[in-house]
Amino acid sequence: MKIKVLQRSEHDYVSSSGGVTRQFRNPDPSLHPLERAREYQRALVAVKMEKMFAKPFVKALDGHLDSVKCMVVPRLQGAPLISGACDGEVRIWNLQHLTCGAVVQRAHTGFVRSVTANNEGTRVLSCGDDKAAKMWKLDTETWSMEQDPVATYHSTSISNCIDHHWKKPMFATTGDTVDVWDYNRSAPLSSF
Numbered sequence: 640m641k642i643k644v645l646q647r648s649e650h651d652y653v654s655s656s657g658g659v660t661r662q663f664r665n666p667d668p669s670l671h672p673l674e675r676a677r678e679y680q681r682a683l684v685a686v687k688m689e690k691m692f693a694k695p696f697v698k699a700l701d702g703h704l705d706s707v708k709c710m711v712v713p714r715l716q717g718a719p720l721i722s723g724a725c726d727g728e729v730r731i732w733n734l735q736h737l738t739c740g741a742v743v744q745r746a747h748t749g750f751v752r753s754v755t756a757n758n759e760g761t762r763v764l765s766c767g768d769d770k771a772a773k774m775w776k777l778d779t780e781t782w783s784m785e786q787d788p789v790a791t792y793h794s795t796s797i798s799n800c801i802d803h804h805w806k807k808p809m810f811a812t813t814g815d816t817v818d819v820w821d822y823n824r825s826a827p828l829s830s831f
Contacts, residue, residue: 697737698737700720700732700737700739702730702742703722703724704724704726705725705726705728706724706725707722707723707725708723708724708725708750708751708753709723709751709753710723710754711756713757713758713760714756714758714805719733719734719740719756719760719777719779720734721763722754723751723753723765724751725750727744727745727748727768728742728746729742729743729746729751729763729775730742731763731782731784740781740782741783741784743784743786744786746765746775746788747768747771748767748768749767749769750768751765751767752766752768752797752799752800752801753798753800753802754801755801755802755803756777756803757803757808758806759779760777761776761779762774762776762777763775763776763777763784764801764803764810766794766798766800766801766812767798768797770793770794770795770797770798771791771792771793772791772798772810772812772820773791774788774790774791774792774822775788776789790822792812792825792827793825794818794827795815795816796814796816798812798813798814798818799813800812800813800814801813808821808822809821809822809828816830816831817830
């Protein structure tokens with residue numbers, strides 16, 4: 640009687656000096672029936688990721704000296720982009736020509752926390768670390784803005800966000816409290 644013995648070296652299976660252990664893979668296609676579908680799925684995901692990250696870079700809007708904290712595009716007026724920076728600067732960008740239309744150097748003392756615009760794109764509202772919300776007049780033909788605000792609304796705390804009402808001349812600021820403001824009043828209509 641003959642006995643066949645498999646003889647394997649222990650050196651092939653025991654890792655030496657903390658290395659990675661060797662793994663053997665059987666390339667027999669009958670043992671891996673879903674390999675082709677798996678490779679197709681991996682290739683498809685790779686192509687989608689490549690297309691997603693391969694979008695062309697159009698233009699960098701250079702001009703802010705500090706980090707940009709907030710940006711907004713008016714809802715019905717598609718042309719201007721309004722940005723606020725951490726050095727208190729507000730800029731108006733003409734996206735048709737990719738140029739800066741207006742700069743307000745010291746719009747706020749400290750960070751500009753948030754900016755918004757009314758539906759017509761004629762008023763820009765900003766809030767910052769100086770506990771003030773300021774309203775600016777925006778000229779939509781030349782994309783310019785005056786250096787002095789039209790109105791300033793003082794709050795009891797730093798506002799982190801500001802948003803304009805869709806139709807009425809009202810806006811809301813949020814911080815420690817949520818304040819609802821009217822254009823014609825220096826104190827909030829409601830505070831929550």
